[in-house]
Amino acid sequence: MEMQRVWAVYFSGTGTTEKVVTRMAKIAAEDLGAEYKTFCFNLPKDREGELSFGPGDLVIFGTPVYAGRVPNLLLPYIRDKVKGNGALAVPVSLFGNRNFDDGLIELRNVLEADGFHTVAGGAFVGEHSFSRTLGAGRPDAQDMALVEELAHKTAEKVKGLERAPEIPAYVAGCAPIRPYYTPRDRHGEPIKDFLKAKPVTDSDKCVKCGLCARLCPMAAIDPNDVSSVVGKCIKCCACVKKCPKGAKYFDHEGYLYHQHELEELYARRADSEIFIEM
Numbered sequence: 387m388e389m390q391r392v393w394a395v396y397f398s399g400t401g402t403t404e405k406v407v408t409r410m411a412k413i414a415a416e417d418l419g420a421e422y423k424t425f426c427f428n429l430p431k432d433r434e435g436e437l438s439f440g441p442g443d444l445v446i447f448g449t450p451v452y453a454g455r456v457p458n459l460l461l462p463y464i465r466d467k468v469k470g471n472g473a474l475a476v477p478v479s480l481f482g483n484r485n486f487d488d489g490l491i492e493l494r495n496v497l498e499a500d501g502f503h504t505v506a507g508g509a510f511v512g513e514h515s516f517s518r519t520l521g522a523g524r525p526d527a528q529d530m531a532l533v534e535e536l537a538h539k540t541a542e543k544v545k546g547l548e549r550a551p552e553i554p555a556y557v558a559g560c561a562p563i564r565p566y567y568t569p570r571d572r573h574g575e576p577i578k579d580f581l582k583a584k585p586v587t588d589s590d591k592c593v594k595c596g597l598c599a600r601l602c603p604m605a606a607i608d609p610n611d612v613s614s615v616v617g618k619c620i621k622c623c624a625c626v627k628k629c630p631k632g633a634k635y636f637d638h639e640g641y642l643y644h645q646h647e648l649e650e651l652y653a654r655r656a657d658s659e660i661f662i663e664m
Contacts, residue, residue, distance in 0.1 A: 387547040389420040389474070390442035396478075397427055397449050397460055399603060399622030402512025403480040406525055407448035410478070410508075410537040414444060417541035428624075430605050433463040439473035439502075444544060447497060448478035450515070452620065453566040454487030456496065459604065459620055464493075470502030472550060476540055477507045477557065482514025483521030483656045484648060487567060490661075491559025503550040506540045506662035507557035508533070515623040516636075516645045520652060529658045536660040543664055557661045569644040583638035585625055587613040591633035598625035598634055 394411035398404035408424065415422035427433050439445055449456055449464075456464070477493040479486045486509040494504050510529050514520040525533065569577045584606075592612065599609040601624045606617030621641075626634045636642065 387474070387544055387549070388442075389418045389444045389544060391415075391421045391423050391444070392418060393439070393443060393445045394422075394424045395427070395437070395445055395447045397457070397603070399428065399450065399624040400513070400515055400627045402525060403448045403450055403478070406480060406508075406510050406512070406529075406533050407446050407478055409530060410476070410533050410540075411446040413534055413537035414446065414541045417538060418444070418544060420444070427463065428601075428603050430603070433467065436467045436469060438469040439471055441472040441550070443473040444540075445470075445473055445475045445502065446478060447475055447493070448480065449489075449493060450512070450622075451479050451481040451486045451489030451509075453568070454485065454564065455489050455566050456492045457620060458566070459618065461496070464496050465500070468500050470497065470500045473502050474544060474550060475502035475504050476536075476555075477504060479509045480512040480525075481509060481656075482516070482648075483511050483524065484514075484652045485656070486558075488559040488563045490557045491561070492563050494554055494557050495563075498554050503552075504555040505543055505547075505551060506536060506555050506660070508536050508658070508660045509558070510658040511656050514648065515621060515627075516641075517649055520649050521656070525658070532658050532660055536662060539662050539664065543662060555661065556663060558659065569640070571640065571643060577640035577644060579638075580640050580644065583621070583636060583641040584615040584619045585623075585634045586637050588633045588635065589613065591631045593631055593633075595630070598629055601625060601628055
């Protein structure tokens with residue numbers, strides 16, 4: 387099949403999904419002699435209108451994995467406003483060194499329901515949004531070599547297709563999709579109010595530049611008072627990791643317990659994985 391365009395489409399709070407998806411799309415576009423295009427849906431304004439593709443498009447579509455799934459507050463946009471119209475797609479998940487669980491297969495299923503034909507898939511390790519030590523430096527050179535391998539193989543597969551495949555690409559995961567991963571305390575009980583945890587601001591460090599409010603994917607931070615988190619926080623940690631003064635942090639006891647537990651239990655190097663049948 388001939389592709390006119392290869393798209394990098396992604397949500398990426400701290401940049402790891404962007405790094406993987408854009409690299410893969412650029413290589414595939416070069417191999418296919420197609421135009422390279424990007425669309426980032428990090429901000430609320432980017433998710434207001436429909437995003438439509440067609441048979442001449444190959445879309446490398448990436449999201450992070452939150453609690454083993456596609457982030458639930460992003461699902462309405464991906465499900466209702468992204469239209470495949472027969473385009474080919476590669477679902478890509480970024481996970482924080484624990485496990486991608488059903489994040490990749492869920493993304494594949496949603497894209498198929500949106501009218502895409504999936505041809506491959508990949509799950510790659512990125513530094514965990516909660517931590518600077520869990521998956522630190524990932525995706526690294528070894529991960530990116532796998533990204534490039536998937537890009538080349540995807541382009542090769544697309545070139546050999548006579549028509550869009552009717553069967554979804556195989557990726558790891560369960561059917562039906564499992565529930566979201568639940569953070570638990572030392573007694574095995576769900577951590578109380580974990581979802582309500584919000585970043586706080588160190589007033590001695592904050593210079594009120596407003597960058598955190600501009601970056602927040604949920605527009606949850608009040609631009610007139612950045613110490614006030616008035617909306618839902620999805621724990622993407624864009625405000626924490628991108629603050630130039632290090633003024634944002636979490637102090638919620640349950641959040642910190644979960645963060646430290648993850649850092650202790652999953653300090654080993656998790657493997658990135660690619661899925662493609664030639």
